[in-house]
Amino acid sequence: MTQVEALAKYASRASFTDLSAESRRQLPVHILDSLGCCIAALGAGPIMACREQLADFGGTGPCALIGGGNSNPVYAAFWHTALVRYVDFMDNFLAPTETCHTADNFGPVLTAAEFTGGSGRDLMLGVALSYTVQSRLVDQANFMTRGFDHTAQLAFSYGAACGRLLGMSERQIAHAIAMAASSDASFAVIRAKPLSQWKGLASSQSALGSMHTLFLARRGVEGPLQVIEGPLGLDNLLHMHIGIDWDKQGYEGVTDSTIKKYNSMIHTQSAVHCMVELVKRHKIDPNQVASIDTEVFQLCYDFAGGGLYGVDKVIQTKEQADHSLPYLLAVALLDGDVMPAQFEPDRIVCSDVQTLLKKVSVRPNQLYTEQYPRKMPVKIMVRLKNSEVVEHEVRDYPGLASHPFTWEDSVEKFDKLVSGHLDQGLGREIKAAVRSLETIQVRDLMKLMGHVKAS
Numbered sequence: 001m002t003q004v005e006a007l008a009k010y011a012s013r014a015s016f017t018d019l020s021a022e023s024r025r026q027l028p029v030h031i032l033d034s035l036g037c038c039i040a041a042l043g044a045g046p047i048m049a050c051r052e053q054l055a056d057f058g059g060t061g062p063c064a065l066i067g068g069g070n071s072n073p074v075y076a077a078f079w080h081t082a083l084v085r086y087v088d089f090m091d092n093f094l095a096p097t098e099t100c101h102t103a104d105n106f107g108p109v110l111t112a113a114e115f116t117g118g119s120g121r122d123l124m125l126g127v128a129l130s131y132t133v134q135s136r137l138v139d140q141a142n143f144m145t146r147g148f149d150h151t152a153q154l155a156f157s158y159g160a161a162c163g164r165l166l167g168m169s170e171r172q173i174a175h176a177i178a179m180a181a182s183s184d185a186s187f188a189v190i191r192a193k194p195l196s197q198w199k200g201l202a203s204s205q206s207a208l209g210s211m212h213t214l215f216l217a218r219r220g221v222e223g224p225l226q227v228i229e230g231p232l233g234l235d236n237l238l239h240m241h242i243g244i245d246w247d248k249q250g251y252e253g254v255t256d257s258t259i260k261k262y263n264s265m266i267h268t269q270s271a272v273h274c275m276v277e278l279v280k281r282h283k284i285d286p287n288q289v290a291s292i293d294t295e296v297f298q299l300c301y302d303f304a305g306g307g308l309y310g311v312d313k314v315i316q317t318k319e320q321a322d323h324s325l326p327y328l329l330a331v332a333l334l335d336g337d338v339m340p341a342q343f344e345p346d347r348i349v350c351s352d353v354q355t356l357l358k359k360v361s362v363r364p365n366q367l368y369t370e371q372y373p374r375k376m377p378v379k380i381m382v383r384l385k386n387s388e389v390v391e392h393e394v395r396d397y398p399g400l401a402s403h404p405f406t407w408e409d410s411v412e413k414f415d416k417l418v419s420g421h422l423d424q425g426l427g428r429e430i431k432a433a434v435r436s437l438e439t440i441q442v443r444d445l446m447k448l449m450g451h452v453k454a455s
Helices: 003-012 021-041 045-057 073-086 102-115 120-140 150-165 170-183 202-218 234-238 266-281 298-305 325-335 351-357 366-371 407-418 424-435 442-449
Strands: 092-094 289-296 360-364 378-384 389-394
Touching: 003 120, 003 150, 003 170, 021 073, 021 102, 021 120, 021 407, 021 424, 045 073, 073 102, 073 202, 092 120, 102 120, 102 150, 102 202, 102 442, 120 150, 120 442, 150 170, 150 202, 170 202, 266 289, 266 298, 266 325, 266 378, 266 389, 289 298, 289 325, 298 325, 298 360, 298 366, 325 351, 325 360, 360 366, 407 424, 424 442
Parallel strands: 289 360
Antiparallel strands: 289 378, 378 389
């Protein structure tokens, strides 16, 4: 039995009763977080381009869309994935050397559950299953260090979860995964500087391809089942052996997933939290700041501090700003928070933040690196022009898997994200629906989401 066949067997046997009480508690928290991210993306420029693409090629179809309208399931999955990903505020899984956005799975799973007339429990199971598959691949197979992007694993998690929700056979699921995995692999250059808008849309391309292969497989089309261990397969490309024992895996991926408290890339969360706390404790005049020295763990340095993935010397776009630790720390000092408002074009180019970010220096700390991903230590030292030094250090932040969001935390973040997109009444209905997912149908939730509009 090949790896994709074993994965398909694992997906086919998944049942809601397999989920632990903790997983069932956390799933609505993560689902509300994903919906908040979807709503916040409505109206953004690249998202509007995606909507125009959908209007031209997605037809009317049976699937309801967040933001109103209908489409076929292939383009609906594309649309919902673009929404959940674009603001870069959704959850993650952290491994020692790699990461992934687990909420990248939300769009296809939501679409498949609604397309089949599924229940809220089906949606919860699909999220749990997809999160687990992607997390295990990130944990046990080094894609990004070999030059592949973390969206490459989505072919496996999409196929497993959506195939299960679509009621496909083990054989059909395996072939769908094989076709998508062999044709939709993406490269880590997506995350390299200078960053482009594709950073926020690459996973929606993966959703488009995977949903397409799922329906082809359901019609009997076959793919290369040895896509992992066969000649010129992933094992060969990654120079390693992917040998996950799927018979021994549960469905608890959501309990390992991390929710973002701030609207910045995942490895910068504790650094932003450190600066926000520092600003709350000390009144700092930005005009008196001489330098901001920051010590972080290695992956934070690599992704946002100028390490492996480089550094954007000029920050002009949202994509550049939310992956630039100098920008994030500067705007956090000035505004006391990092939310979507901190990535409005006028805010990014404002002279106060542009001047201050040039005073930020970042370096890796080996002791901090050794504590990651269990902890995310950061220390910030703000030196003033009068030689006074103000410093603060943190070990984690609210949202880390060891410090998980509560339902109340998720509601607070949701309310901030959706401000301007819906009235309080609709917001209350959406939150109530997610809170009661175990007793409703997905179509009930999607009826509410169809009333949400771009601000």
